[in-house]
Amino acid sequence: MIRLHASPLQGFTDFRFRNAFQKYFGGIDLYIAPYIRLKGNLEIKPANARDILPANNSSLNLIPQIICKDADEFLYVAETVQKLGYNELNWNLGCPYPMVAKRGMGSGLLGMPENIDQILERVHTESDIRVSLKMRLGYENPNEIFRLLPLLEKFPLTNIAIHPRIGKQLYKGEADLDAFEECLGLSSHKIFYNGDITTVRRFREMQDRFPGIDHWMIGRGLIADPFLPAMIKADNPVYPENRYEVFKAFHDTLLSTYEEALSGPKHILMKMYSFWEYFIQSFPSSPKGLKKLKKAQSISTYREAVKQIINEELHKFT
Numbered sequence: 001m002i003r004l005h006a007s008p009l010q011g012f013t014d015f016r017f018r019n020a021f022q023k024y025f026g027g028i029d030l031y032i033a034p035y036i037r038l039k040g041n042l043e044i045k046p047a048n049a050r051d052i053l054p055a056n057n058s059s060l061n062l063i064p065q066i067i068c069k070d071a072d073e074f075l076y077v078a079e080t081v082q083k084l085g086y087n088e089l090n091w092n093l094g095c096p097y098p099m100v101a102k103r104g105m106g107s108g109l110l111g112m113p114e115n116i117d118q119i120l121e122r123v124h125t126e127s128d129i130r131v132s133l134k135m136r137l138g139y140e141n142p143n144e145i146f147r148l149l150p151l152l153e154k155f156p157l158t159n160i161a162i163h164p165r166i167g168k169q170l171y172k173g174e175a176d177l178d179a180f181e182e183c184l185g186l187s188s189h190k191i192f193y194n195g196d197i198t199t200v201r202r203f204r205e206m207q208d209r210f211p212g213i214d215h216w217m218i219g220r221g222l223i224a225d226p227f228l229p230a231m232i233k234a235d236n237p238v239y240p241e242n243r244y245e246v247f248k249a250f251h252d253t254l255l256s257t258y259e260e261a262l263s264g265p266k267h268i269l270m271k272m273y274s275f276w277e278y279f280i281q282s283f284p285s286s287p288k289g290l291k292k293l294k295k296a297q298s299i300s301t302y303r304e305a306v307k308q309i310i311n312e313e314l315h316k317f318t
C-alpha cells in the first residue's frame with residue numbers, strides 16, 4: 001500500500017487549508033506542517049504555535065517541522081512539540097531560498113555535513129524525539145547529499161524525504177532522478193520521494209521507475225489539483241461527477257475561514273489570489289481568469305470572478 005504525505009508549503013498549507021482539504025478531498029495520510037523558525041531567541045511565534053495545536057488539527061495526522069542550524073533551537077522546539085503530544089519533528093534541509101540558504105539553513109546546510117552530524121548527535125543524546133529529514137540533493141551541487149547520507153547511517157531517523165533538485169535551482173529544470181536513484185544505494189534509511197507529482201500519470205511513471213518507494217510527498221500538485229491525492233490512491237485518474245461543486249464548496253470554506261482569520265478585504269483577496277495562482281491550473285478554459293481575480297477589489301467582485309471561472313470550465317463543451 002502506498003502512503004501519500006502532504007509536503008508543506010509555507011503560506012499555503014496552514015491548519016485552515018489542511019482542515020478544508022481534509023474535509024473535501026482526503027487521500028493524504030499525513031501532513032507536514034510548514035516550518036517553525038525561531039528568530040534569535042527560544043520562543044515559538046504565536047502563529048506557528050497555533051498552526052500545530054492538536055485542537056486545530058483534530059481531523060488529520062500532522063508532524064511539525066523546524067528549520068534551524070543550531071542544536072539548542074532544535075532541542076527547544078522538540079521539547080515544545082513533545083509537550084503538545086508529538087513524538088516526531090521533521091527537519092527542513094531543503095529550503096532553497098537564498099535568504100534562508102545563505103544563512104546556513106535549509107538546503108544551505110547540506111554543504112556542511114559535519115554541522116548536520118553534530119546537531120543530530122546532540123539531539124539524539126539529549127532528547128528522545130524521533131527525527132525525520134526533508135532535503136534536496138545539495139545547495140551548490142548534488143554531491144553534497146552523497147557525502148551526507150553515509151554520515152546519517154548512525155542515527156535512527158524515521159525517514160528521509162528527498163526532493164531531487166539542488167537549492168540553487170529553486171524549482172527550475174528537471175528533478176534529477178538518476179541522482180535520486182544513487183541516493184537509494186547510499187542509505188539504509190526509509191527514503192521518501194518528493195517532487196513534481198502533478199498527475200496520476202506522472203505518479204505511475206515515478207512508481208514504475210522506483211518500485212521500492214512506498215511513501216510519496218506531494219506539495220504544489222496538491223494545491224493545483226486537490227483531487228490528485230485521492231485519484232492516486234484510487235489509481236484512477238477520473239474526477240467525481242460533481243468535481244466543480246466540490247471544488248466550489250472547498251473554495252468557499254477556505255474563503256470564509258480566511259475571512260475570519262484575516263483583517264480587511266485586501267489581505268483576504270491577496271491570500272485567495274495566491275491560492276488561485278495554483279488552482280488556475282485546474283481551469284484551463286479560463287486563461288484570463290487570474291487577471292480578473294487580481295483586479296477584484298472587493299469580496300463580491302472576487303466571488304463573481306470565481307463563479308465565472310468555474311462556469312467557463314463547466315460549459316467548455318457547450
Ligand SMILES: Cc1cc2nc3c(=O)[nH]c(=O)nc-3n(C[C@H](O)[C@H](O)[C@H](O)COP(=O)(O)O)c2cc1C
Pocket residue numbers: 007008009010011033034035065092094095134163194195196197217218219220221
Ligand atoms: C511556496 C512554497 C513554500 C514551501 N514551504 C516549505 C516548507 O515550509 N517546508 C518544506 O519542507 N518545504 C517547503 N516547500 C517545498 C515543498 O514542500 C516541496 O518540497 C517542493 O515544492 C517540491 O515538491 P512538489 O513538486 O510536490 O511541490 C515549499 C515550496 C513552495 C513552492
